[in-house]
Amino acid sequence: MVEAVQKSVFSSQANPRQLEAIQKTDGPLLIIAGPGSGKTFTLVERIVYLITHRQVAPENLFVVTFTDKAAQELTTRIASRLLKLNIRFNLNEMYLGTFHSICLRWLEEYREFTRLKRNFTLMDQFDQQYFLYQRVSHYQNLPGIEHIIDPDSRQKTWDRTAHLLRWLNVVSEEALDPQTLVQAEHSEIKALGHAYTLYQQQLDEENALDFSTIQYEALKLLKSHPQVLAKLRQTITYLMVDEYQDTNTVQEQLLNLLAGDQPNLCVVGDDDQGLYRFRGATIRNILQFKNKFSPGQCEQVTLKTNYRSHPDIVRFYNHWMNDQVWSVDGQDFRFDKQIEARDDDFTDVPCVIKVAGPTPEDWHREMLDFLSHLRNQGHLTDWNQVAFLFRSVKNDKVVALAQFLEANGIPVYSPRSNQFFDREEIRLMIGALIFLFPQFPQARKWAEDAQLGIWQYYDQECVPLFAQELRKPENEDLLKWARSLAKQHLYLTDNTNYAFSGLFYQLLRFPLFSRYLDESLMVGGVQDGRSMRNLAIFSQLLVKFEYLQHLSVLSPQSLDKSLRNLFNQFFRFLSEGGINEYEDDSEYAPSGCVSFLTIHQSKGLEFPVVIVGSLNAAPRRQHSKLDEILEEGYLSRPVFEPLNHTKFFDFYRLYYTAYSRAQNLLVLSCVEKAGRGRTPSKYFADYYNELPAWRDLSFDVTSLPLARVKDVNLKRDYSFTSHLVLFENCAEQYRFFKELEFAPVRKSPILFGTLVHQTIEDIHKTVLRGQEHKLSVEQIESWFDTNYAYLTKRERVYLSPVVKKIALEHVLRYYRRNGNDWNRVKEAEVDVSLVKDEYILSGSVDLIQGEGNTVEIVDFKSEKKLDVNDPKDRDKLDRYRRQLEVYAHIVEERTGSPVSRMHLYYTSEENGNPYISFTKDRRLIDTTIQTFGEVVRRIEEKDFSIPERPEKACKECDMQPYCDAKNWNFRGGE
Known part of the structure; x- marks a missing residue:
């Protein structure tokens, strides 16, 4: 071996x-x-x-x-x-x-050693900024805060919050001590210390953690x-x-x-x-x-051997780096190296060229002709072999080029180009939500003469588009429904049983929106499924808004405020900050599209043809006065790169990264301009001017082979409960909520079970640390109360005093029954995985116990114990048994220890045996794993067809209105 x-x-x-x-x-x-x-x-x-x-x-x-x-x-x-x-x-x-x-x-x-409590909230960047926005007034009276944010400036509050957020993140990333900052001699540094101290207090109060403070x-x-x-x-x-x-x-x-x-x-x-x-x-x-x-x-x-690029490309980017000055006052800021191309037979044809035009229109046409030439005369077989790299894909010139290419039959994949709110499906959905609230024109105003740029977007891009669609005969049902609901909202007297996300799912049943959700669009790749992916992102945004606003229903008292918060704040912040569209990690270059990427986004990737734009760029100053003060002795280490040189170093590194993405052909491209604002700028001019134009006779596209974009072939993780069970219950439900990641509004009432489970986990962790002597009824009650407090704070769902007491009894009953047998506990809350040929099988085992060389698997259930003799419980028991079989398979394969028994433990059982046990049957396990593999195959092939509509799965599903209206023509599938 x-x-x-x-x-x-x-x-x-x-x-x-x-x-x-x-x-x-x-x-x-x-x-x-x-x-x-x-x-x-x-x-x-x-x-x-x-x-x-x-x-x-x-x-x-x-x-x-x-x-x-x-x-x-x-x-x-x-x-x-x-x-x-x-x-x-x-x-x-x-x-x-x-x-x-x-x-x-x-x-x-090791949470017990940190400030964090169980069920802490992890905020992404938007959550963090919105968190600060809601509390920004608390910072405005801090001494010296004008050095961080100017509370009296005309700068938008959202932008001031972004500035504050940036400096708070600097403290975390530089691992600075807030108390040291507070005691600093500079008022700017004192202010930063006070701001960070306040921020930490606010995080503690909310039991929250942001992305930047995880490492700190x-x-x-x-x-x-x-x-x-x-x-x-x-x-x-x-x-x-x-x-x-x-x-x-x-x-x-x-x-x-x-x-x-x-x-x-x-x-x-x-x-x-x-x-x-x-x-x-x-x-x-x-x-x-x-x-x-x-x-x-x-x-x-x-x-230093480059296996990616043609020697001509390697020579070009070596030349670019070697020409720059990397030494300051005798100190070098680059390792001296020379990249070498692999030994191979390469075609003798220029592989670094330029494509340009004297005007934007000419540049667009030249680029179209060039790409068409590669396809018609060269070896380009898929548009995904071409990637455009820019400093920003949100730039107007870049967006205009993308729109021109798409208008001329070349699809463009540009998920970070800030076009989310420009998409038709998003403008229609926003227009529909506005139509449903006739009070919107007044509700959106909160002060005399207040004007927001987002209103123009609503008035010109969203409302007219939706109104135009409503006039079409095929949308007559939508018009009737929307008018009726709008009237109810105008004269709302009682609470509704829905919020904005509920209306979103109601709208999906009408053809105006359901046309974007057809299953056939999924097999065509990212571009064909772009609209449904965007609607899924929109659902996530609505659910996030409602969570942040503690909003579950619409009420007459707060409806106007809710409308203002959604349209004047939330959508405005998202629009100004930019929302990225869906990106598939397993397909970084979707077939049938050229890619428009930022240079940062392209890092680690490679493309047969790389077209580098943004040649008007110049090194930018990236530091402020506060950066300079911090470098005067507040950082953990002395200054390294001189601040006045960093903009040059970063500039050269950025474009080196861009050039080195190319495998077969590197293209520098721009609108050529002389005089003020010259393009290419002086930093590119010498390199650019030496390149042959693509129409030059020396550039023979027919003799230039182009590689195919490599397959990433990422193995995806699949678990029994999150994937197999959901798919088997309803493949359509799986498609929407797992594959497309629509955000569910209705969530199963799992608070009771989670609370019991988490407190039993506290018991097991104490035992595994060898501290079972610390276990007591009082300690368990303390864990239980803490878990409940922070779980309800996060989930915003509560138990009645009676139900809460029953949950505690479940835990105490388990403790009393097992108090003399903790030595059999081997592992608890074990995340396990097993690599299969096409996927990774994963799971989480509640408890592994046993003696000697064999182990037993235990899964805890807080529901009423099932009756093994009752036919009505048979399906559920079978599902639980299969879940245990999957866990047994993983545990045996990863540890080599045989699993002797598998158990369900019912914490609800008061007097009888709390266990339902299963003997391991290798044939049954093999059948379950085989079934699992078949489900994975269907998921990866985007086969979500179902033989008939599973009515049981519909009761608590947000997609029920869509499915009610769907024309179900079953043929062993849809």
Whole structure:
């Protein structure tokens, strides 16, 4: 077995430098990985080498990537390699993910050592800004706050909030001590300290955590609790960090703490592709990494063979970087390196060219002709082989080019171009919601002469479009329904049983909107399903608004206020901030479309043809006076890159990253302009002017081969309850709420069960820590009350005193029954996964108990115990049995320990046996796993057909109005 594994590793296509990086596992290692140099391949093989040759267990590995997508790709590739080698390995036990996801895992695992309570709220960036917006008045009286935000300025409150948010995030990302800031001599720094202290108090009051403070809270956890740090250090023996050039101060401090004095720490990155200074990243972390260790302790491997690009492209971006000045006062701010193209037979044709025009119209036409030439005369077989890269895809010139290409038959995929509110389906939906409230023209005004730009959007883009559609005969039913409901809303006297999201789902039943939801549109890719995806995002926004506003129904007393909050604030903020459309991580370049991406968005990707625009750009000053003051001694380390040079460094790195995305053809493109505002700017002119134009005779498109866009082939996670059961109950429901991610309004009443479950988990965690002596009725009641308080705060659902008492009895009954048998508890709340050929099977086991070599699986139920002899309970019992079979399959495969029994434990059972037990039957398990695989196949093939409408599943489904109106013509499917 070992020989076979060794052969599989060493017979891989690793070049000598890659092999050196793979086998150097002990001590610190710096891997400088140029573009296209096989960085991910090297990381995967290094992890496999550690597992196969160093017998490293999954929990001993700490692997950090920069994005969720990169983590998912790395997980897929590791899983596939280990599966091929027939090696059992539980990926859930491996610390693999982004810094944020791993830190969040620690905060949840060691929550009792943090400020966080159970059921804390995790805010995304919009939630965070909206959170601050609602409390911004609390900041306006802080001393010196005018240095952070100007409370008397004419700047919009939302924009002032964004400015405040940026500086609060700086404190987190730089791991600054608020108390030190409060005591600073500079009034600006004092103000920042006071603002952050207030913000922390507000987060504590709401039991909330934002994206930027996840890492800061994790750092405080490790610094303040040596026992936690010691446990993690004992567990994690090998650390690997990808994209190290994009790490920030708090991330580096976390790594230093984890690595300790004898670090097996490998960092991988490319200083030339450091792009995220605006998020707090600092290039110093990679440039000075070796300086943290004694001379000769840290080895360096440079991967400089580019397997991606034509030599002409490699020569061009080498020339770009080598021409720049990277040294200031004798200090270098770049590793000296020269990227080399792979050894291969390449066509002798210019592969770096330019496409331009003297006017925007000419530029559009030239670009259309050029793309058509690639398709008609060259080897372009799919538009997705072409990617346009810009500094921003929201720029008017970029949007105009995209619109021109689409008008001339070239579809454009540009999910971050801020076109969400321009889409027809969104304008129609907003127009419909406005129509349903005749009081809207008055309700939207809150002060005399107040004017908002968003009103023009409503009046010109939304209301007329919806009114125009209502005049069509096919929308007669919608008109009747909307008029009747509008009249009710105008004279509303009682509370409704719905809010805005409920109206949204009612509207979906009418052909004006249901036409966007047809299942056939899903198989055509992202572009065909774009409208339904946007409607799904719109549902998420409405549900989020109602959650933030504590709004569940419309009432006569607060209707006008709710309308103002939705249309004057919420939609306005979203419109001004920009909403991204749906992006599919498994298909970064959708077939049939050219991609319009930002350069940042393209990082880590590759395309056969890359067209780089934004050639009018120049280096921009990115720092403020407050940045300068912070660098005078308030940061944790002395200044590294001189502030007056950072704009140049970042500019050169940005376009280097853009150029190096190209595989076969790199195109520089712009509207050429002389004089003031010249394009290309002086920073590009020399490079641009040397390039042949695409119509030049030396550019022979027929002799230039173009690669296909590579398949990402990400393995997706599937679980029994979240996927198999939902799909089997109703594939249509699965399509909307799982695949498309529509946000449900109606949620099952699970508060009771969650409360019981969480408190039993507290008991198990105490036992597993060896502290069962701390268990008592009083302690359990305290956990129960705390769980209830924070669970209801988050969910905004409550139990009556009688029902709450019954829930507590469930927990205490379990405690009394098992008080003398805690030694059988082996693991609790275990996230498990198993890599299959086409997917990753995952689950969460409530309890693993047992003695000796065998284990038993227990799943807790707080409902009334089912009767095994009652035919009415048979389907439910069968579903539970199959769920346990899946868990047994995973546990046996990942641990090798046989599962002897599987149990349902009913906490509701007062006097009888609380267990329903099942004997493991290998044939039944195999059948269940086979069924699971077939469901996954249908999901991945976008087959959501159903033989008949499952009436039982309709009762609590928000899509019921849509399905009621749907023309169901069953044919073994729809």
